[in-house]
Amino acid sequence: MAPRVLVSDELSETAVQIFRDRGVEVDFQPKLGKDKEKLAEIIGNYDGLAIRSATKATEKLIAAATNLKVIGRAGIGVDNVDIPAASKRGIIVMNTPFGNSITTAEHAIALMFAVARQIPQADVSTQAGKWEKSKFMGVEITGKTLGVIGAGNIGGIVCKKAIGLGMHVLAYDPFLSNDRAQEMGVTKVELDELLAKADFITLHVPMTDKTRGILSKENIAKTKPGVRIINCARGGLVDEAALAEAIKSGHVAGAGFDVFEVEPATESPLFGLPNVVCTPHLGASTTEAQENVALQVAEQMSDYLMKGAVSNAINMPSITAEEAPILKPFIRLADVLGSFAGQMTENPIKEIEILYDGVTSTMNTKALTSALLAGLIRPLVADVNMVSAPIMVKEKGIIVSEVKRDKTGVYDGYIKLTITTEKQTRSVAGTVFSDGKPRFIQIKGINMDADVGQNMIYISNTDVPGMIGFMGTTLGNAKVNIANFQLGRDKEGGDAIALLYVDGPVDQAVLNQLTANPAVKQAKSLVFNVD
Numbered sequence: 001m002a003p004r005v006l007v008s009d010e011l012s013e014t015a016v017q018i019f020r021d022r023g024v025e026v027d028f029q030p031k032l033g034k035d036k037e038k039l040a041e042i043i044g045n046y047d048g049l050a051i052r053s054a055t056k057a058t059e060k061l062i063a064a065a066t067n068l069k070v071i072g073r074a075g076i077g078v079d080n081v082d083i084p085a086a087s088k089r090g091i092i093v094m095n096t097p098f099g100n101s102i103t104t105a106e107h108a109i110a111l112m113f114a115v116a117r118q119i120p121q122a123d124v125s126t127q128a129g130k131w132e133k134s135k136f137m138g139v140e141i142t143g144k145t146l147g148v149i150g151a152g153n154i155g156g157i158v159c160k161k162a163i164g165l166g167m168h169v170l171a172y173d174p175f176l177s178n179d180r181a182q183e184m185g186v187t188k189v190e191l192d193e194l195l196a197k198a199d200f201i202t203l204h205v206p207m208t209d210k211t212r213g214i215l216s217k218e219n220i221a222k223t224k225p226g227v228r229i230i231n232c233a234r235g236g237l238v239d240e241a242a243l244a245e246a247i248k249s250g251h252v253a254g255a256g257f258d259v260f261e262v263e264p265a266t267e268s269p270l271f272g273l274p275n276v277v278c279t280p281h282l283g284a285s286t287t288e289a290q291e292n293v294a295l296q297v298a299e300q301m302s303d304y305l306m307k308g309a310v311s312n313a314i315n316m317p318s319i320t321a322e323e324a325p326i327l328k329p330f331i332r333l334a335d336v337l338g339s340f341a342g343q344m345t346e347n348p349i350k351e352i353e354i355l356y357d358g359v360t361s362t363m364n365t366k367a368l369t370s371a372l373l374a375g376l377i378r379p380l381v382a383d384v385n386m387v388s389a390p391i392m393v394k395e396k397g398i399i400v401s402e403v404k405r406d407k408t409g410v411y412d413g414y415i416k417l418t419i420t421t422e423k424q425t426r427s428v429a430g431t432v433f434s435d436g437k438p439r440f441i442q443i444k445g446i447n448m449d450a451d452v453g454q455n456m457i458y459i460s461n462t463d464v465p466g467m468i469g470f471m472g473t474t475l476g477n478a479k480v481n482i483a484n485f486q487l488g489r490d491k492e493g494g495d496a497i498a499l500l501y502v503d504g505p506v507d508q509a510v511l512n513q514l515t516a517n518p519a520v521k522q523a524k525s526l527v528f529n530v531d
Contacts, residue, residue, distance in 0.1 A: 003069075003305040005048035008033040008055045011074060015050075015294035022302035024048070040064045048072065048301050051080070059085040070304050072297040075100060075284055077234075079207075083315055093314045094300050097388045098153060099293035100284035105157035107283045108202050108232040109165075111256030114277045115228045116141055116200075118254075121275065139199075139253075142166035147198030149214065150233070151176050151186065152381070152392055155204030159186050170194045173396070174380060177350050178422075180397020188348075195222040200230065207234040208382045217242035220252070228254045232283045235260040244269035247276065258283050314385050323364055330360060330415070333430050333438035334368045336452050336528055337417045338375025340428050340440075343526050344458070347421040351399045352376070355429075359413030361404035369402060372417060414441060438530075440486075446497050448488035453501035456526045457511075462519045463489045463496040470517055471498060478510045 002025045007016060010030045019026040027046070032039050033055030043049065044066040051057065052074050062068070062085045071081055073095045086093050114120055117138035125132050146162045148155050151171040159169050169186040172194045181188035191214075194201070201223065205211045215229065215238040223229075229252060231238050240261055246252040247270075254275035260268055263281060270276050284290070296312075303309040310316055354372060356365055370386035373393050377384045384392065393400060407413065416429035429442040430452075440450040444460075457475075461467055468487070475482060484501035506525045514523035 003047040004045065005050055005301060005305070006032070006043065006046040007050045008039060009050070009052035009074075010054075011050060011052070011294045011298070012291055014291070015074075015298040018295060018298035019302055023306055024302050036061070043068065048305055050074065050297055050301060053077070053080055055080065057081040057086065062086055062089055062091065065089070065091070070094060070301055072301040074290075074293040074297040078314055087315045092304065092310060092316045094297065094304075094310075094312050095314060095385075096293040096296040096300070097312060097385070098391075099296050100286075100289035101154045101157055103286045103289035104154050104232055104283035105161060105204075106286075107258060107279075108154075108158050108204070108230050108256075109161050111230050111232065111258065111277055111279070112146075112200055112202065112228070113141065115230070115254040115256045115275060118275055120277050141200075144168070144199040145170060145197055147172070147194040147201040148186070149173075149191070149194065149201065149203045150205035150211075151181075151184070152204065152395060154233075155202075156184065156395060158202060158204060159184055167200075170198055174346070174348055175377065175392070175396040175398065177348055177397040179350075180395070183397060191219070192222060195219055196224060198224060198227060200228050202230040203233045203237050205233055205237065206381050207236055208380060210380055212236055213239055215239065215243070217245075220246050223252065225251055226253045228252070228256070230256045232256075232258040235263060235265075241269045244273060247273050312385060312388070323367070327364055327367060329432045329436040329438070330363060330368060331371045332530075333432050334372040334415055335375035336438045336530075337415060337428050337430050338372040339378060339528055340375075340526065341417055341419050341426060342376040342379040344426065344524065345419060345421060347423050349376075349396075349398050349419050349421050351401070351420040352393070353401050353403065353418040353420075355403045355405070355416040355418070357405055357409070357414050357416065358407035358411060360415055361406070361413070365402055365404065368415065369400070372415070373400070376419075411441065416442070440499060443488070443497050443499075444495070446488040446490050446495065448486050448497065448499065450486035450499040451484050451501055452528055452530055453483060454528055454530050455502050455505055456528065457498075457500040457502060457506055457514075458522070458524045458526055459498040459500070459514060459520060460522045461496050461498070461517075462521070463491075463493050464519050467496070467498075467517075467519060471500070471514065474513050475500070475502070475506075475510065478507075478513070480504070480506055480510060 004025045005019055007028045016028050040061050043064050048070045050072045057071055059082045068091050070092045076097045078095050081093055083093050118136045122136040145168045147170045148159055149172050151173040162169050163185050170189045171186040172191045176188050217239050220242050256277040258279045300311050373389035374384050374386050377389055411431045414431040418427040430438055430440050438452045481503040482500055486499045489496040511523040514520050
């Protein structure tokens, strides 16, 4: 019996035909995504769901999708899909991460021009029969400094186009290396320097805990007087109320926004302000981009349903059916090691070395490396996957090397990750035991044997008496329950590490209490996907 796919949003007829040509039965109902009740009523009849942004794949809908195997999102954003709920049900979530990059970059440039020359306001005035030539005095783009927050795929295209316009480009991106910045022709800076020097600022980062409110009231106050701010990335990156106040005060000269904290945006503090240009999330809205992502999602879903091939998956590695049983626990291990390094590292990464020892050296190390890189980048780029991670790392100019060797120690096989930043080198190693669960076996050269839990605390300290009691008492007083506690040290009185597996998230206030002890060098809360 042929697999069945429901298309509940607008996709082109060409994309729908791809399903049919590849042997998939397709039900094209492009208006159904807006009817939540009807969609939930029939979703149980389908193996695949192809959507854009109108359909909301909520936990309730996924619970009703008893036969669903794959959700395909034509576009990069998966905010309208409950990924944890889909993962629990074993439903693969795919996106098309690079189909609309050029279109979004062009829209950012278009908004920059519109704000610089007050084009929308001048158009309204002129068509109303006025001739207010002196009212709409603009500024040139050429020779101005553009600050790009996020120099990845879309941000990189914006940098290239801005340089072509004769602009000086400053880029802030924790993953951008000096070599890659030089190759791009941009100047890599810290965020504060960008804020102080940029005439225009444009954002091209995803929404994560680290990027939410990156242009806060405090950071907007640090910007150069007369700056103009463009956001075609995600609503919530900029404090709209604070920006509105800065525009009213004259500190910010103008803004161009395609995305908002609440969408659809029927109201915003920015609406009605002079020299603010707003569009209804049009970044990906070109004929070319819409067609590209539609065709791509149809091809990806068809390949999975007919052949079992997985590509551009948010919540599943790209591996073959034959490799899956053996590779899956090591994929999880690689992701955990990368996630540990990604959460611990604050400085731009220059080099990544991955050592595959013993049995791991004979596996599909390309898949393992992709999983590790995805884990490494995920703290900053939430929707990264195994397919896009290597591309993103390459774009950043980060050198990645693999070393394979025969078994050298007590473990049948393990993976060791070493990352080099501009300030330090950090390493972490792990293996998989017979129960299929990942374990940390070495951190910063210190041997240990630690379970991996969803919520963990990493503590580095000087090896002095009383530390275990101090940690336990501090966490106990804060009502933090310890599930597992593992220690390691390099020598008596030397450097020591503690990894604590706890029952829930730990507040920064508790971490501050730990670091208040003179013997504690660092205390950090870590979160891992261990499902």
